[in-house]
Amino acid sequence: MNLRQISLDVIDLKDERFRFSYHFDLDRLLLSVKEIGLVNPPVVINRESRFILVTGWKRFFTCLELSLTPLPVFILEQDDDFKAFLFSLYENLTHRDFDLLEKAEILRLLKGFIKDEKQLVKDYLPLLGIPATLPYLDLYVKISQLESRWKKVIYEKKMSLASVELLTEFDVLERELLLPLILPLSQNKQKQILDDLIQISRKEEISLKKILATQEIQPVLKSEKLTPLQKAEKIHILLRKERYPSLSAWKESFDASLKRACLSKEVTVESSSFFENGEFSVSFSLRDKEEFSKRLAKLEKLISDEALISLFKRLPDG
Amino acid sequence: MKLSSHCSRDFLMDRDLFYPKKVFITKDSESLPLTRRILRNLSHLPVEWIQNPQDLIGDIKISRDPVGEGKKHLLITLQKGGFVKPCPCTPRYIGCNYFIINADLNCPLDCSYCILQLYLDNPLITIHANNEKLWNHLDDFLNKSKGRFLRIGTGELGDSLALDHITERSKEFISYFSARSHALFELKTKTVNIKNILGLKPPGNAVIAWSLNSHQMAQMEEMGTPDIHKRLEAARLVSRAGFRVAFHFDPIIHYQGWEEEYAEVIDDMMMCIDPKKIAWISLGSLRFPPALKSVIQKRFPQTKIIYEEFIKGKDGKLRYPKPLRLWLYERIVESLKKAGGRNVPIYFCMESRDVWQEILKIKTRGKKEVERLLTLPLGES
Numbered sequence: 288m289n290l291r292q293i294s295l296d297v298i299d300l301k302d303e304r305f306r307f308s309y310h311f312d313l314d315r316l317l318l319s320v321k322e323i324g325l326v327n328p329p330v331v332i333n334r335e336s337r338f339i340l341v342t343g344w345k346r347f348f349t350c351l352e353l354s355l356t357p358l359p360v361f362i363l364e365q366d367d368d369f370k371a372f373l374f375s376l377y378e379n380l381t382h383r384d385f386d387l388l389e390k391a392e393i394l395r396l397l398k399g400f401i402k403d404e405k406q407l408v409k410d411y412l413p414l415l416g417i418p419a420t421l422p423y424l425d426l427y428v429k430i431s432q433l434e435s436r437w438k439k440v441i442y443e444k445k446m447s448l449a450s451v452e453l454l455t456e457f458d459v460l461e462r463e464l465l466l467p468l469i470l471p472l473s474q475n476k477q478k479q480i481l482d483d484l485i486q487i488s489r490k491e492e493i494s495l496k497k498i499l500a501t502q503e504i505q506p507v508l509k510s511e512k513l514t515p516l517q518k519a520e521k522i523h524i525l526l527r528k529e530r531y532p533s534l535s536a537w538k539e540s541f542d543a544s545l546k547r548a549c550l551s552k553e554v555t556v557e558s559s560s561f562f563e564n565g566e567f568s569v570s571f572s573l574r575d576k577e578e579f580s581k582r583l584a585k586l587e588k589l590i591s592d593e594a595l596i597s598l599f600k601r602l603p604d605g
Numbered sequence: 606m607k608l609s610s611h612c613s614r615d616f617l618m619d620r621d622l623f624y625p626k627k628v629f630i631t632k633d634s635e636s637l638p639l640t641r642r643i644l645r646n647l648s649h650l651p652v653e654w655i656q657n658p659q660d661l662i663g664d665i666k667i668s669r670d671p672v673g674e675g676k677k678h679l680l681i682t683l684q685k686g687g688f689v690k691p692c693p694c695t696p697r698y699i700g701c702n703y704f705i706i707n708a709d710l711n712c713p714l715d716c717s718y719c720i721l722q723l724y725l726d727n728p729l730i731t732i733h734a735n736n737e738k739l740w741n742h743l744d745d746f747l748n749k750s751k752g753r754f755l756r757i758g759t760g761e762l763g764d765s766l767a768l769d770h771i772t773e774r775s776k777e778f779i780s781y782f783s784a785r786s787h788a789l790f791e792l793k794t795k796t797v798n799i800k801n802i803l804g805l806k807p808p809g810n811a812v813i814a815w816s817l818n819s820h821q822m823a824q825m826e827e828m829g830t831p832d833i834h835k836r837l838e839a840a841r842l843v844s845r846a847g848f849r850v851a852f853h854f855d856p857i858i859h860y861q862g863w864e865e866e867y868a869e870v871i872d873d874m875m876m877c878i879d880p881k882k883i884a885w886i887s888l889g890s891l892r893f894p895p896a897l898k899s900v901i902q903k904r905f906p907q908t909k910i911i912y913e914e915f916i917k918g919k920d921g922k923l924r925y926p927k928p929l930r931l932w933l934y935e936r937i938v939e940s941l942k943k944a945g946g947r948n949v950p951i952y953f954c955m956e957s958r959d960v961w962q963e964i965l966k967i968k969t970r971g972k973k974e975v976e977r978l979l980t981l982p983l984g985e986s
Contacts, residue, residue, distance in 0.1 A: 408667050421669045422903070490912035531914050534926060561916040561926050564957070 288364070290328065292357040295350065299337040304368060305375050307385075307392035308344055309435075310442040316349045325350060328359040330378070332371050338362075342375040369400040380414070387430065387448060388438055390415045394424060395431035429455040437462060440470060447474050453481035461495045467508075468523075471516040476523055483526040498529075534561060551585060553578075621831060622770050622798065623713035625679035625730065628652045629661055633683055639734040639772065640681050646771050647679075658682050662727050672721075672904060675728025676713050679771075684708075684733035688742040692761060695892075695955045697919040699969055702976035704757040706743070708733055708774060712763040714795055715828040717905040718856055721762065723897045730763075732772060740781065747785050754980035760793025760814070767796050775801045783808035789884070789980055791851065795830040797839035807847035812884045814851035815840050817874065819866035822858050826910060833870055841877045849882055855889035855954055857933050858910050859925060868940040875944035885979050886941065889954035890933055892924035919957070927960070934964045950979055 319326075329343025340347055341363055350358050365371045376393060379385070385393065393415065394407075401407040404421060412419040417427065430451055433441070441451055450469075457465060465484075469477050487498055499508065507513065507521045528535045545556055554571045571582045628650050634640050635654060644652065655661060658680055668674045688707055694700035710731040711721060733739070759765045759778065769775050775792060779802075782790035791812045792802075802813060815836045818826070823833050831839075844850045852874060857867065891910060893901075901911050915923035924930065938951060952975055953961060961969050969975055 405664075405667055420667050420671070425669070486912045489906075490909055533929070534914050534916070537926075537928075563916060563918060563927055564959075 288330065288361040290359060290361055292359055293331070293338060295347075295354075295356040295358055297338055298331060298347065298358075299339055302334070302337070302339045304339065305332075305341045305372050305396070306344055307375075307389050307396060309392070310386075310388060310439065311345045311348075313345065313349050313352060316345060317352060320346075320349050320353060320355070325355065325359060328361055330361045330363050330374070332363045332365060341371050342378050372396060372400065385415060386442070387446075387451065388442055390417065391427040391430035394427040398424070398428060426452055426455065434459065434462065436466070440466070444470070444477075445474070446477060450474065450478045450481055453478065453485060456485055457495060464495060464499060467515060468519050471514075471519045472523065476519075480519075480523050480526060483530040487526065487530055498526075537562070553582060554585060554589075621796075623767055623829075624771075625650065625713075626677045628679045628681065629658070629729075630654050631658055631680075631682040632656055634681050634734045637734040637736070639732070639736050642773060643679075643681060643732065643734070643771055646773075658727075658729075662729060665728050670904065671728045672900070673715070675711060676715065676730060678729050680727075680729040680731045681734050682731060683735045684738060688733070688739045689746045689757070694972075695920040695922065698955045698957055699953065699961060699975065700972040701952060701954070701979060702755065702972040704746070704755060705761040706739070706757060706759045706778075707762055708739060708759055709763045709768055709772070713767050714764055714830050716795075716830070717826045717828070717901055717908045718858075718891060718893060718897075718910065720893060720897065722900050722904065723894060725762065730768070732768065736777070743781065747788055751787065754787055754789065755976065756789045756791060756979055758791035758793055758812075758814075760791065764794050764796060765792035766794035766798040766802075769798045769801050773801055776805060779805050779808065779811050782810060786810055793851075793853065795827060795836065797831045797835050799839050799843055802843055802848070803846050807849075809849070812849045812851045813840070813843045814853060814884075816853045816855060817870055818854070818856075818858070819863065819870055821862070821866055822860070822910075826858070826905075826908060834873070837873055837877045840874075844878050844882045849884040850878060851884045851886065853887045853889075853954070854937060855887055856891035857888060857937060858891050859913055859929060859933060860910070863933070864936050867937055868944075871937070871940045871944050871946075875941075875946055880946050880949050883946070883949045885950045885952060886946065887952050887954050888934055888937060889956070890925050890930045892918065892922045892955065894922050898923070920955075927957075930956075930960065931963055934960065938964055952979060 325346060327343070327346065329346050330341045331338040332341050333339075338360070343360075347358070350356075363371060363374060365374065394411070397407055397411055398404075404424065408419050408421055408424050412423060417423050430441075433451075433455070437454065440446065446454075446469075454462065454465070454469075465481075468480060472480065484495055484498060487493075488495055491498075498504070503525050504522055507518055507525070510518065513521070541558060553573070554569065557568050557570075559566045569586070571586070573579045573582055624647070628643070628647055630640060630644075630652060632654055661678075661680070665671050665674050665678070684707065686707075690705055690707060692700070692703040692705050694703075710725060710727060710733075711729065712719070713730060759774075766775060778790060778792070782788055783806075786809070789810050789812060791814050793814045793816065795816045799813075817823075817833060817836065820833050823830060830836075840850050840852075854867070857863075891913075893911075895917070898911050901908060914926065914929075916926050918924045925933070934953070941949065941951065951965060953965075958969060961967050967978075
């Protein structure tokens with residue numbers, strides 16, 4: 288490779304045939320280049336009298352931001368695009384991990400170079416830390432085809448692979464509707480809301496659009512008083528109820544019975560998870576002998592409380 | 606009752622039998638008697654001799670549907686581990702002290718809810734041809750358990766009869782166990798592959814069992830299986846030939862209309878079989894590890910059974926909430942009793958102590974007691 292100085296504007300940025308990194312934060316590199324200059328020049332390749340970036344997009348944009356021209360670059364002498372791409376892949380692989388979106392772009396590009404999918408899976412998925420199966424290749428290629436708006440969300444919100452996989456189950460228009468619901472939520476709730484929507488849609492055979500058009504959800508979506516986070520949280524709860532109607536009703540019934548029993552703050556009653564082992568636990572706090580005596584008296588009184596006894600029925604109401 | 610329509614002589618048509626696309630044989634098993642028998646029965650199929658099955662397994666595991674792909678091929682190899690194991694059951698629920706024989710792995714049938722889609726690391730239909738080791742393991746195991754009645758069977762990691770026209774294992778197993786009267790041997794199937802069975806003299810300690818479901822669930826969720834009428838007709842023929850039979854309603858699935866549809870199958874079953882010939886009936890509601898859900902979702906996009914309400918049970922598996930399970934069992938046990946099955950032993954597969962007590966009024970202390978309950982027929986044989 289020869290080192291040369293070239294003007295920034297002779298690099299054809301529209302040609303992204305080797306590019307797999309689209310989202311990065313330039314701040315730290317800007318600081319570094321300002322302080323000590325560009326240590327590792329980008330690598331370019333010459334095609335039809337144009338220069339194309341092979342590796343070093345982040346470094347290039349940093350220099351562009353600083354108007355650092357002419358730019359020192361290495362010229363890669365390679366006629367074969369696939370080999371040039373592998374140069375870029377391995378050059379990056381030696382010093383950093385790829386994020387989910389980068390892996391998706393790498394596999395999309397590799398799919399263009401390698402026709403034998405099984406070979407691609409065997410040779411490259413383990414390299415990227417992905418289980419070597421065709422469904423994983425399909426998933427990552429689907430991720431690479433998501434809209435750029437969503438890719439930005441995935442990058443910024445660090446969405447989990449499980450959530451992104453669920454996201455790919457929806458079409459472009461549906462994903463547009465999902466954006467305000469997913470954006471404000473935490474990773475865990477993002478997955479729950481996507482999972483619930485898919486399951487309700489499949490069970491009831493209705494579209495996402497119809498689920499979101501129900502009379503419970505519409506007022507929340509249209510509300511001007513609620514913040515985006517409040518809206519997303521409320522819809523999350525409504526969808527949980529829709530997905531688990533009996534369990535939600537039992538929980539509500541249990542909580543209502545507890546409320547009717549008028550237990551003091553110091554005494555709590557809890558059921559086993561979803562009544563599975565049929566046990567309930569009563570706990571109370573105390574500071575001294577006198578409080579202990581008071582709590583016991585209260586509990587003694589509760590034995591004759593119908594509302595409390597109704598909690599221990601085999602079948603919860605609802 | 607529509608059973609009579611299946612009573613013709615060609616009740617089991619050749620087209621209903623499973624034939625793989627290709628047979629793979631590991632070099633170390635090529636000269637074994639069972640391998641030679643299988644090759645005689647599959648003489649029309651292409652065969653490839655391989656050194657290491659892991660390469661083949663690895664190649665299939667890469668594919669888009671490894672489970673479906675594995676069902677197209679037959680692997681004949683050696684069982685390197687033990688042939689006899691205690692049924693793993695599930696933690697923190699009542700077991701039944703059952704023992705399983707790992708002779709063949711996997712199954713050509715394709716039930717949406719099947720745990721094997723997740724459980725087995727090898728997706729190929731696999732026959733372990735080293736029978737000598739099998740009989741040695743069984744001898745050792747049965748000698749160690751003398752003085753105790755036990756239940757043992759082959760239907761846990763595959764269907765007991767789905768490959769029987771290829772392996773003819775049923776003949777060997779039944780002959781072997783007929784001389785070991787302290788073991789109750791069970792073949793568990795969804796098929797009607799009973800030709801070999803019907804040619805045998807029935808010993809008192811062999812039980813041929815069918816997994817049943819409602820007609821709708823069998824049709825929608827049990828791909829490649831004979832319909833329920835055919836299964837019941839096969840059970841009737843086997844029972845008439847003198848064998849004890851058993852039935853497994855597992856998984857019982859909750860859906861609109863379940864109550865009437867399960868009751869209909871129970872009525873048909875009881876009309877078909879003399880209750881005295883039924884060794885046991887087991888009940889278990891739909892349950893599966895959380896990781897199986899996405900496999901089912903991908904392999905069976907039309908299924909709705911995984912979108913019911915489930916809770917995480919004490920064993921970490923997803924199962925219906927207890928009130929719903931109790932309701933399902935209560936109605937099914939009621940239907941069984943109403944249809945004439947009052948004296949048939951009923952047990953639960955992977956259920957909690959309080960479900961046993963609530964529904965069957967049995968205060969079981971654990972699996973040994975369940976084993977005693979279910980091996981009672983040995984005393985009558």
